[in-house]
Structure formats: C-alpha cells, structure tokens
C-alpha cells in the first residue's frame with residue numbers, strides 16, 4: 001500500500017506534468033495524474049515507464065461538471081480502501097495580459113469557470129476521499145497576480161481576478177473544514193505555456209515544483225487557510 005496518495009489536475013504539460021514527474025520518483029507515492037485528453041498527453045504517457053510507484057492516468061476535463069463527477073468513481077476504484085492525501089488543483093488558464101477595461105467578457109467567464117468554479121466543484125465532490133485520508137490536504141494553485149498586497153499593476157486583469165477569488169475560496173474552505181489542510185500556493189514565475197509563464201520566466205518547472213512539494217509535504221494543520229509561495233514564504237492577500 002502506498003504511503004501517500006495524490007491527484008493532480010492539468011498534468012498533461014507545464015507544472016502539472018512536472019509535479020507528476022517528481023512524485024513518481026518515490027515508490028511511496030500513488031499518483032493519479034488527470035488531464036482532459038489522455039490520448040493526446042504524450043509527455044505524461046511517456047512517464048509511465050519511469051514510475052517507481054503506481055501511476056494512473058485518468059481523464060478529467062475541469063471545465064465539464066459531468067467529467068468532474070464521473071472521475072470520482074474511477075478514482076475510488078483506484079484507491080480502494082485508501083483516501084486521497086493530496087488533492088492538487090493545478091489546472092488553470094490565462095486569457096492574456098489585458099488590463100481591466102479591455103478584456104473580452106467571454107474570456108473572463110471561461111477563466112472564472114476553469115480557475116475558480118472547477119476547483120470549487122472538484123473539492124466538493126472529492127471531499128469524502130480527502131476526509132478519509134491521513135493527510136487531508138487540498139492545494140489550490142494560485143498566483144502572485146492574485147494578490148492585491150503585492151501590487152502587480154493593471155495587466156493580466158481577468159486572470160488576476162480569478163486567482164484572487166481562488167484565494168477567497170481557499171480561506172472559506174479552510175474555515176468550513178478545520179479537519180483539513182487547505183492552502184493556496186503561488187508557483188512563482190515559471191517557463192510554461194505562452195500566457196502563463198512564457199519563455200522569459202525566471203524559474204524552470206523543476207525548480208518551482210521542488211519548492212512546491214517541499215512546502216506541501218511539510219504542511220501542518222496550523223498552515224490551513226494560508227497563501228504560500230513555492231519557497232514557503234507567506235504572501236499578502
């Protein structure tokens with residue numbers, strides 16, 4: 001039996017793929033890597049041969065409530081008697097750099113759906129499995145752009161609004177369930193997708209994820225409801 005069980009959303013590429021890559025190095029981890037199209041997730045599928053412990057690839061389109069709900073049964077079958085120690089709400093989108101008076105309404109709605117509504121519903125439907133686990137950790141992957149206190153300026157407005165909302169969701173989840181450890185986590189500016197990190201970012205995915213996993217595996221109940229960055233620093237709301 002694995003020591004720790006993990007579910008990661010958006011693991012086809014970018015930070016999610018790197019989270020899976022680092023977790024599968026330990027035979028103690030049972031990793032459920034989810035993505036919207038497993039057949040097209042070639043980099044993720046290629047990791048199967050490298051895994052020291054169980055690695056399962058499960059379809060989960062976070063924009064689709066039916067996909068979210070139906071994934072639970074598949075995950076329950078994989079876990080058997082075990083709960084889910086770490087629920088990693090990593091999937092996210094950014095529609096672009098537009099300031100607040102310029103973004104497209106439809107882009108904002110889609111970004112709200114993926115970056116807030118999806119992790120909210122995923123956390124709801126996976127709650128029984130998380131509560132059944134030893135660690136009971138939910139990680140909502142946010143961004144420094146979701147902080148008002150960091151004063152990051154006018155751009156990336158739609159994206160920033162959604163990550164600020166995700167931070168509030170985290171606070172509410174932590175207050176509602178004191179038996180859990182729920183955090184919001186900024187991965188740092190990392191070289192991933194075009195409107196996400198992009199090529200000019202300062203961190204390689206492995207650097208962000210090494211930090212993230214150190215933070216996440218070291219969490220204690222006192223950390224619940226807090227906004228961390230990948231180095232373990234507490235960020236201002």
Ligand SMILES: NC(=O)c1ccc[n+]([C@@H]2O[C@H](COP(=O)([O-])OP(=O)(O)OC[C@H]3O[C@@H](n4cnc5c(N)ncnc54)[C@H](OP(=O)(O)O)[C@@H]3O)[C@@H](O)[C@H]2O)c1
Pocket residue numbers: 009010011012013014015016035036037060061062063064089090091092093114141142143144186187188189190191192193194196197198201
């Ligand atoms: N990179 C940075 O500098 C940075 C900074 C701050 C915060 N973040 C946050 O870190 C997280 C990961 O971002 P990233 O940098 O790895 O971005 P990325 O390279 O653009 O990857 C995004 C991931 O989300 C997945 N995704 C998007 N829509 C989805 C859907 N409907 N269902 C399932 N998966 C979906 C993508 O899957 P597909 O391959 O199917 O599109 C992809 O695996 C996001 O929450 C992001 O906001 C990143």
